[in-house]
Amino acid sequence: MPPYGGAGRAERVTEPHALPSSEELSARGFETMYYEEQRRRLEIEELKREKEQRDKMRREAEDALSSSFGVSQILYNEEVIRRREVEAELNRAKAEIEDMRRVQKELEEQHYADCRLLEMFQKERDEAIKTTEELLRALEKGESSIPLQWSVSNEPPQCFICPISKDIMQNPHVAADGYTYEADEFRRWLNHGGEKSPMTNIKLQNHNLTPNLVLRSAIKDWLQQHP
Numbered sequence: 001m002p003p004y005g006g007a008g009r010a011e012r013v014t015e016p017h018a019l020p021s022s023e024e025l026s027a028r029g030f031e032t033m034y035y036e037e038q039r040r041r042l043e044i045e046e047l048k049r050e051k052e053q054r055d056k057m058r059r060e061a062e063d064a065l066s067s068s069f070g071v072s073q074i075l076y077n078e079e080v081i082r083r084r085e086v087e088a089e090l091n092r093a094k095a096e097i098e099d100m101r102r103v104q105k106e107l108e109e110q111h112y113a114d115c116r117l118l119e120m121f122q123k124e125r126d127e128a129i130k131t132t133e134e135l136l137r138a139l140e141k142g143e144s145s146i147p148l149q150w151s152v153s154n155e156p157p158q159c160f161i162c163p164i165s166k167d168i169m170q171n172p173h174v175a176a177d178g179y180t181y182e183a184d185e186f187r188r189w190l191n192h193g194g195e196k197s198p199m200t201n202i203k204l205q206n207h208n209l210t211p212n213l214v215l216r217s218a219i220k221d222w223l224q225q226h227p
Contacts, residue, residue, distance in 0.1 A: 109205040116178025160219050172216050173209035180212050
């Protein structure tokens, strides 16, 4: 009989290890695969959450940028509208100023023409007064009733002559230059392109004609006395 100790060592050396069965290997494989699948799913979910977070941050950044751009565009459009309104207001103001200047110029020209017309009327009035005084003196002396300056010569007074036709006027009218013309002669002058005064050679401010009733009456009296 071998010694106890040796027998024990031999028994331990020769005792075989139990091998896992195929079922155990299969279970362990499935377990490993399950845990691997779980880990992979967790990783995928984590990646999805990270991607969603990045997408959210990107959208927020894009929204902020878009909002900022939108505000800038609104401010720009408002500034453009405001500048256009200011420019339109300035143009209206300029147009009003030009209209005021034009009206002022027309008023000044009309005032000048009125002054010239008034001077002419005053001159004709003075001549009429002078003629009347001479007639009164002649009547007091028992002389002819014909005014002296008319009785001396058969030549008509110069103020009776139309500056254009050089004939005695039948229908005298005062033009814008303050001179008296035969109405038909002056209109003919205008129709032939006359834009300037026949007397002063200055451009006429308008083509209006005013009847010279005092001169017409004087011409009529003179023609009756000088048939």
